[in-house]
Amino acid sequence: MAFRTKENSFRKVQLVSLIDMIFILLVFFMVTVTVVRLTIKEQKLPVPTPISERGRAQIVIQLLNNGNFLWLDDHATAQISKVMDTIEKNYSYLSPSELNRKKTEEALSILLKKNIFRKDQMEGKLKHLLKIADSDPSSHYFVLLRSPDEIPYYEIINIMQKLNSAKYQNVLYGCVGGRLDDIKNSQNVKVVIEKDKNGRRRENLQIDF
Amino acid sequence: MAFKKQNELHDLEFPSLIDVIFLLLIFFLVTMQFSITTDTAHQTSTKPPDIQLPLAEGSENVAMDDIISTLLFQIQYKEKNNPNSPRLVYVLEPFNGDSISRGEAFMIAKRDSLFAEFPQNFLKMKDQEFKNTTACRLISNAIFQYKAEHFHKPSIENTVEIRAEANVEFKIINYIMQECSAYKDTIPRVIFRTLAKTRG
Amino acid sequence: MTKSRNKNNNKAKIGFTYLLVFLLLLFFFYAIRMILLHRLPPDNSRIPLTALEEKIPIPPRPGVQGIIITGPVIKDLIFQIDTKTSQLRKLDWRRIESIDKTADVKIRATVLRNGSLEFNPITDVISPGHSYAGNEIAKVVETWKYTHYKHGRIYFWFNFPSSGVKLTIDTHELVRNEDLSKKYFVRNGLLFYINGLPLSCVNQAGRVFVGE
Numbered sequence: 001m002a003f004r005t006k007e008n009s010f011r012k013v014q015l016v017s018l019i020d021m022i023f024i025l026l027v028f029f030m031v032t033v034t035v036v037r038l039t040i041k042e043q044k045l046p047v048p049t050p051i052s053e054r055g056r057a058q059i060v061i062q063l064l065n066n067g068n069f070l071w072l073d074d075h076a077t078a079q080i081s082k083v084m085d086t087i088e089k090n091y092s093y094l095s096p097s098e099l100n101r102k103k104t105e106e107a108l109s110i111l112l113k114k115n116i117f118r119k120d121q122m123e124g125k126l127k128h129l130l131k132i133a134d135s136d137p138s139s140h141y142f143v144l145l146r147s148p149d150e151i152p153y154y155e156i157i158n159i160m161q162k163l164n165s166a167k168y169q170n171v172l173y174g175c176v177g178g179r180l181d182d183i184k185n186s187q188n189v190k191v192v193i194e195k196d197k198n199g200r201r202r203e204n205l206q207i208d209f
Numbered sequence: 210m211a212f213k214k215q216n217e218l219h220d221l222e223f224p225s226l227i228d229v230i231f232l233l234l235i236f237f238l239v240t241m242q243f244s245i246t247t248d249t250a251h252q253t254s255t256k257p258p259d260i261q262l263p264l265a266e267g268s269e270n271v272a273m274d275d276i277i278s279t280l281l282f283q284i285q286y287k288e289k290n291n292p293n294s295p296r297l298v299y300v301l302e303p304f305n306g307d308s309i310s311r312g313e314a315f316m317i318a319k320r321d322s323l324f325a326e327f328p329q330n331f332l333k334m335k336d337q338e339f340k341n342t343t344a345c346r347l348i349s350n351a352i353f354q355y356k357a358e359h360f361h362k363p364s365i366e367n368t369v370e371i372r373a374e375a376n377v378e379f380k381i382i383n384y385i386m387q388e389c390s391a392y393k394d395t396i397p398r399v400i401f402r403t404l405a406k407t408r409g
Numbered sequence: 410m411t412k413s414r415n416k417n418n419n420k421a422k423i424g425f426t427y428l429l430v431f432l433l434l435l436f437f438f439y440a441i442r443m444i445l446l447h448r449l450p451p452d453n454s455r456i457p458l459t460a461l462e463e464k465i466p467i468p469p470r471p472g473v474q475g476i477i478i479t480g481p482v483i484k485d486l487i488f489q490i491d492t493k494t495s496q497l498r499k500l501d502w503r504r505i506e507s508i509d510k511t512a513d514v515k516i517r518a519t520v521l522r523n524g525s526l527e528f529n530p531i532t533d534v535i536s537p538g539h540s541y542a543g544n545e546i547a548k549v550v551e552t553w554k555y556t557h558y559k560h561g562r563i564y565f566w567f568n569f570p571s572s573g574v575k576l577t578i579d580t581h582e583l584v585r586n587e588d589l590s591k592k593y594f595v596r597n598g599l600l601f602y603i604n605g606l607p608l609s610c611v612n613q614a615g616r617v618f619v620g621e
Contacts, residue, residue: 223420223423223424223427227427227431230431231431234431234434234435234438238438390470397468397470398468
């Protein structure tokens with residue numbers, strides 16, 4: 001008798017094995033995936049201590065008691081430089097000390113008129129600075145924060161923390177105590193021409209307290 | 210007629226095997242990452258901090274048990290959560306050069322009266338008057354002694370830590386920084402303790 | 410029997426293919442991992458056997474006695490042909506050379522404080538025997554204007570028959586304008602506007618002797 005071979009039935013999906021494997025994987029994922037939760041952690045923020053000499057900075061931020069701030073950078077220096085060139089031309093008949101005093105007065109007047117900003121503008125200015133720093137990894141910035149005694153120190157920490165977020169960590173900062181009056185009462189504000197580390201000549205603004 | 214039931218050898222379930230292998234492969238591809246795990250990844254803070262530190266992302270996490278390894282000044286309100294109460298400064302030091310927890314150091318500071326109160330009108334004081342207050346003299350003596358014992362040469366590792374309520378006036382912080390700067394490059398940095406929200 | 414053998418063969422082939430694909434995927438995975446590892450900075454890809462003492466430099470520190478705020482770069486001023494001038498004309502060297510190959514023309518001119526050139530086409534253009542070339546060159550040169558950083562005497566020598574330097578410009582009598590701030594340095598740029606003359610045939614720092 002010739003038995004007809006049974007036709008192969010279609011392979012059924014091995015449900016039991018499949019479910020077993022899925023459950024194993026599910027349990028595995030449940031165990032290994034860490035649930036993202038925000039925890040408050042104490043951290044350390046290093047800040048350099050001041051030195052008792054004339055310091056250098058690319059940007060100076062002087063906090064004011066009313067929440068506003070003075071922001072001095074290369075734009076402020078360019079403004080002062082123009083004013084000083086004009087004074088040099090128009091007041092050349094004055095003696096050197098008188099000329100220096102005139103330049104200082106005018107420079108301070110310009111500095112205080114055109115470079116004081118509102119509290120809500122700080123975020124924008126810091127963002128702009130970070131944008132420039134992030135666009136050029138070879139650039140380096142040092143931001144000097146000057147604060148009056150009465151300001152709660154968390155405000156300074158806030159600013160430093162934002163500066164810390166530069167992509168290439170090329171924005172450094174330091175903070176010292178100081179008031180706007182120190183700048184206002186400065187006896188010597190001048191533009192000095194110095195070579196930077198790349199050998200380029202720059203007009204730097206020198207303010208002595 | 211009795212037909213012997215043939216014991217069929219079960220074939221290897223190739224499709225299921227391959228499916229599972231692919232699943233595992235994809236899983237490992239996705240989860241493998243080149244990250245350096247640190248001890249602090251396991252730290253979870255369930256207790257709220259004793260004082261309200263300023264919120265900021267720092268560059269380094271505090272050690273798991275909050276071990277203090279250098280001179281730390283803790284500045285807080287005399288009355289908890291009352292910003293109008295006088296400011297107190299506590300001097301916390303590692304014990305005999307060994308690291309101890311901040312809690313223990315705080316107890317030692319209380320026991321040994323290594324704390325002082327700033328006068329209520331300290332903001333209005335002139336610089337010299339402020340420097341002569343008990344609290345400021347405690348700070349400057351603590352830095353002097355600690356520096357003499359532990360900071361023998363200028364190094365970036367020489368630091369003093371400040372752990373202060375967020376609303377503490379900058380005058381006190383500035384004083385500590387100025388005292389450190391009196392030793393020039395010996396103490397080139399201070400460390401602010403801050404609170405940062407991070408993924409756990 | 411043959412059918413089952415065929416079936417087994419097929420199964421083996423499929424199995425083998427799957428295994429091959431799996432091995433290939435594994436290989437790609439490790440290849441990508443190696444590439445990523447190589448791209449990482451050395452500190453992050455290797456755990457050192459011994460802990461090296463890191464020499465971190467002391468960071469810049471803020472000063473309390475004064476500040477020097479870095480300002481803008483002072484760019485040098487270039488004394489050169491002011492191409493923004495509307496009447497500026499280019500001298501076609503090849504055209505004049507084709508008309509008069511042996512032309513020898515000297516021009517004695519004055520750069521005024523506003524940068525324009527001034528000279529007398531009769532007395533200040535010396536081109537004996539080459540009047541056509543002299544006139545043509547003079548017509549073009551009088552349209553040249555310079556950036557207003559220097560003033561004084563300037564001399565041109567258009568030496569067509571020369572095999573080496575064909576144009577010499579003498580600027581040693583030029584001085585910087587007094588109204589310029591001392592902080593600026595003034596350098597010489599391109600002092601001629603000529604088409605068809607290679608730079609190697611020009612000497613801008615030479616001396617030209619023109620009879621008075």
